[in-house]
Amino acid sequence: MEEYILEEQRNTPVCGEYDVFVLGGGIAGISAALAAARQNKKVLLVEKSFILGGLATSGLVTIYLPLCDGYGHQVSFGIAEELLKLSIKDWHNEKRGYPVWLGPDKKSEITETDQRYAVDFNPSLFALAAEELLLKEGVQILYGTQAVACQRQGKRIQAVIVENKSGRTAYKADTFVDASGDCDIAYQSGTATVNFSQGNVLAAWYYFLDNGENKLKQLGASDIPEEEKKLGKTAKEPLVNRRFTGLDGTELSEITILSHNAMYLNMKEKIAADAQSIPLSVPTIPQVRMSRRIDGADTITIDNAEKYKENSIGLVSNWKKRGPVYEIPFGILYNPETVNLICAGRCVSNDDYMWDIMRVIPCCAVTGEAAGTAAALTDDFPSIDIQKLQGILSSNGIKLHKDSY
Template sequence: MTNFEKKYDVIVAGAGVAGVSAALEIARSGRSVALLEKTVMCGGLATAGFVYIYLPLCDGYGTQVSFGFAEELMHASARYGPGAPPPDWKNSAPGKTTKRLMLDFSPAAFTLAMDEMMSREPAIDRWYDTLVCASIVEDGRIKGVEVENKSGRGRVLADIVIDATGDGDVAARAGCAFHEEGNKLTIWALQTSLAVARQAAAKGDASGFLDFQMIGLEGENVDPAAKKKNYPWLGTDGKSVSRFTIETRAALLNHYAKLQSANNADTSRENLYPIALPTMAQFRTTRAIAGRATLDSGMAWKHFDDSIGLVADWRRRGSVWEIPYGAMVPLTVDGLLVAGRCISSHNDAWEVTRVIPPAAQTGQAAGIAAVLSLRKNIPPAQLAAADIQAELRRKKLPYHFDEVGLSAPESS
């Protein structure tokens, strides 16, 4: 039994960077959109998960490849807090220090900036503290989702649904095929210290207070006992999520306990301590849907006729990828799109596409596709990529390598 029912043009499940980008695109096109979020803040891993690095929008050699909301949100992330890309990022060259169009940001400041952007769009109805419990599928087409919040159980219906949960929750519950991978034991936390305060005071610059402690499975500070825990660290398994959360916090506790008991004034509990912990488990790869196209290792510099945007490899310079629209369209279930780190990517390609700029890029593309599907009264799977590309051209958003003056290296 349900307590309420609401109808919109589009549902976007998940208010991470992908979901926010999709919702903004849809609202600015004049369509109503319900943005459903299980936490009480937008931004996903970038904010609640403390993954506070806005990774590169450029190829590492001075050419910007990602634009639109990927760029707009980068600037928004530093609007109410510190952070700026290197002013000379365009001058990077082989043999020189890598400088890229990227920045570190305050998660809280980024959250406030995104809230401000969405507050200007009355067509976005934000549903915080709302858990998607089930997908409503009839005759092979998704019609909406069942949700649970303080009002009880309800149905949210729409003509198009975008899964931007990061975990593919809506797609999986709708019966879409997917694959999943495990994760390393990792936690990022915000700390403060007297040493950092002294440095900030000496420089007259408080940006140094963005002092994050990262502990990973392969790091030196992780609790050795935690390494021996035989858990797969799957973000799609309830027990694994609980154990991941427990073990990462135990590793962090062990780290500070050792420092604070070392009889060192600089690391005493008064002078060095954590001040904020992530409010969501920091899984990077969980589910990736089986799409009509799949990105995989070795596909950097591969041309796709149905490309909807360009993204850079954040790990190395000179590696750029096109993202095919087919990677956002499930093989089964009409009326559904995916955006963010649950698009159809495998192996090395998943490492490239799971981060902030590709999330914004696919989120905006999903928003465009949803609006065009509504306009043409067809499901997204029947939408021609050429129609999406026409809208991208109208917005001056490149989607092929040659449009930003790049071509595949001869060795690719």
């Protein structure tokens, strides 16, 4: 039988009131906060760790996947491109992405064998550059702060309750952007969410020094969605024979310890083979790909490739294969039961195949920018003036429809 304790009732102090409250300082949260601040809104970005970037930096996922369709057409623009350039502003890998983005011939990728518009970045430099940019744009950042509960009235969230070194406090806002990766505000506010049923395989990516070069060791292969399994594709041998939800406190510690074990073993093997092979850094957050997402007004599926969407907020490509381009409908960002909550990044509404596409860095920037811009425009997402939103996104360089490039 489960046991409970009854907590005392308490008065939680309200520490601030904002136009836009953004939860999560990953790529989606950075993009949303930036977009909202650029619409002259008072923005608070709340992050439980003490550095920006989320999985991309603390999780050592340092590959900014392509913004293109694989045939020489860039499809994702705006903050997705701005952050890509920011990620390599102070350091770049000559071998990947550099000639395309910083070299003289940006349109060099035209054939099947050309490298796509992806880059490697340095996680520390990217995180610090992002922090500098957000502060310059007027975003207030609150680190070391975890959202733990929500207060709602009817269809609106009124405040998010957080805990940090100061204790338990609340923040009010007109609109809330859930860029937590795990859809925490939606879940805490009782908005409908969907868990990733398949569960995650274990990942253990870390950096080591090899012949004077910084190298990323990627232990644990990416999983294959059910749709691809039906087509006969098989996943590589997993690191451990277990699946993880990414949503349970005890399990997250187990993931972390199992991933540490795998890395430590691999590091010792490397050092035994070559004493100069020195470990440099390990991830400081669990490397969970998909956990919980909003059950959106709309859901993007594999069939959405090449389909015209009147309410598109931008384009993304498929990092797994050249060709498919998806127009992203605004409805995947919100659920009509909570009118002032919008989601971005790896917790938008998709089926499992598209989740694997939409969770990557460029897509998180695309949905983040749209969510932040929308949050600055209205506090009632189901009745947003979509043409006005599209007008702002277009004026910021975003292509909304495929025929426009």
